[in-house]
Amino acid sequence: MPIRAYKHKHDANKGKIETVKQILKEYRKTAQDISKLQWQIFFKEGKFNKNQNIKHISSKLSERYKQTCQYQVVSILNSYISNRQNDFVEIVYNSNLDENTKFILLTINKSKAWFNEKLKEAKLKDKKTKKVVKTLPIEKHHYKLVRKIIKQTFKKNKFPTFKHISMQLDQKVAKIEKKKEGKAKEFDYWIKLSTLEKGKPIYLPVYKNSYFESKEGKHLNFLQINEKENDIEVVFLKDLPKKTNYTPQKEKISIDIGLKALFAVNTGDLYGRQFHKYLKHYDRIITQLQANLQKQGIKPSESKRYKELNRKIKEYIKNEINRLLNRIFKIYQPKEIVIENLNFQNSELSPQLNRLLNRFGMKIIKQKLKDFEERFEIKITYVNPEYTSQTCSSCGYVDKRNRKTQDKFECLMCGKKINADVNASRNIGVRSSNPMKFLKRRTVLRMLIRAYLSGAKNYACSSRACEVILSNRFFIGYYEPLKITSKEKS
Ligand SMILES: [Zn+2]
Structure with a gap:
């Protein structure tokens, strides 16, 4: 059941806001x-x-x-x-x-x-x-x-703490009353909310949200209330009808979260080529601002400008991720999307911005994909990204030296040349049947090496392939060249 949440503006006075905050505290x-x-x-x-x-x-x-x-x-x-x-x-x-x-x-x-x-x-x-x-x-x-x-x-995965939950309230304690036709009430909705005092409900005036009204679906009889800085947030919920007419055009696509473009798809297409350039730009400004604030002895959390910039960056990340994923979805209309789990690591960005991408960015990606999953009933698979950038998607050979630069991949074994992020996205696709989510880095590497060697021919020692493997640190302990063959040859 795809349930969507929509924020609604309210006009509760300070006293009511305080009352709601008290309830929320007790509720948590x-x-x-x-x-x-x-x-x-x-x-x-x-x-x-x-x-x-x-x-x-x-x-x-x-x-x-x-x-x-x-x-x-x-x-x-x-x-x-x-x-x-x-x-x-x-x-x-x-x-x-x-x-x-x-x-x-x-x-x-x-x-x-x-x-x-x-x-x-x-x-x-x-x-x-x-x-x-x-x-x-x-x-x-x-x-x-x-x-x-x-x-x-x-x-x-730590147990849920409930320390910061919002209240999900049903009719037992919160009734939504709609403005009656013909009545000249100022507000579109009133929420009758029970409080900590028996028999003393409060009424919260709420404005309508035209986007919410325009959405087809059933308005649910419960709402969410949360706190936000000095205010409270009122959220109404709607149960959207399922898109039953969705016919997938493609079995599966896989996506790499890239360093050059934001998303690389296994088909070879790149999306969001400007993303990191923009972020670098913002990053410079915010790092500079931070340094200035520090000189003046001001905490970033106390700076209006700093907070505003942070908000802007977040908004940009959110908009770009949603826009691009919408486009990707529309173009391929897949039955399954395979994507790597958490791997923003761009050495050209500050640690702070990398952290923001890993936490906030990944959260937005997951939200968006969950939305697709619910609305179109497609499958979303998250896989372990280890070594996807160093493995050849063509022959399976894994070698650090395969990755020539940030965007160029050239396989030392089979010679395949391909955009590095596209190569990674193909490896991600291969992992959909076994996402290896819980495996350590080491174990993933061992599996990749074994898989490669079990498929490889027995290279003669004098061959170029053998030399390549012998000079690859990853393969130490896994590969013994066929000495007899080489003796026979000489
Ligand atoms: Zn190869």
Whole structure:
């Protein structure tokens, strides 16, 4: 269900804003307490319970408010768990375990039975006939192993803290009332919001957002309220109809987040060639400004000009990413998009701007792709980017020296010449079937070398190919030249 959020301007006075902030503070505190309880339930029962009795959790919120809060907490926790479930699959898939064990572990994972040990056997079914072909008993040590793996994914992804959540409020505590026809009320909407004081709701006046009104879809009966600096933010939600008429024109495209152009597609096309040039320009200005501020002993956070510049850069990044991804999507209309996970590292930009790109930029990319995923029901796959820039997309040979310059790739083995970012995007596409997300750099390299050597001919020692490999540090310990062949030759 593609649900979209739309900010709405409000006209609440200072007193009301303060009241809402008090509620939000209490709401977040209560959410943290509820989540503690929910985790206890999870480790015992194997699942969260959105209807858990929480009367004993002390809070200034009314019981209705607490229940609304619990719904939100559980929905956030469920989505956290379903992501870890996916991580689990990948770890097991890439492990050295035997096929039966893998099957058992994945079966437990599928029903989220890591902690409750409810499953006693794993039934392997024939894909076509759906008949059980094999039944494998699940033993204690299997559960020990699944817990070790799932805890590993927990470690890598911290539990949601709820310290900064916005309130997602339903009709139990927040009613949206629309201006009645013919009535000369000043505002388009009023939100009747329950407060921490029983029987004393406040009314928040809200202006309509014409973009929101123009969108086809169902206006949902809950809203989000968040705080923003000295103000609050009111967000309405709409459930947009699915685009069922979308027919993909292409099976798959893969995208590299490049250093020259922002996006390089495996088809050979580059998008956003000016992106880094603009950023460099902004980067110079902001670095200069920062230096000046430091001389004057002013913190950047206290400078209006600095904040304004930061906002401008963010806006530029956001607009460019959205514009280009829209274009790419429109041109290829793919069924699947494969893209690297997090890899902005441009040595020509300041560390600060690289950080901004990695956090903010990647967030915008993910948001946009999620939007495509929901609206058009396409698949988005994130893959490990290690060595995609040093591996030849044509023959698979991996060598640091393959990358001649930032934008030129020339394979030392097969001689293929190609734009470096396009080459990387093709390697990214290859990884869609095994994204290797959890593998360390070293392991990725080992897999690439083994894959290459298993496909390569047995090069004679005197051959050029052999010399190239022997001078490649990556291959030390993996490659032995065929000495006999060379002796026979001489
Ligand atoms: Zn090659």
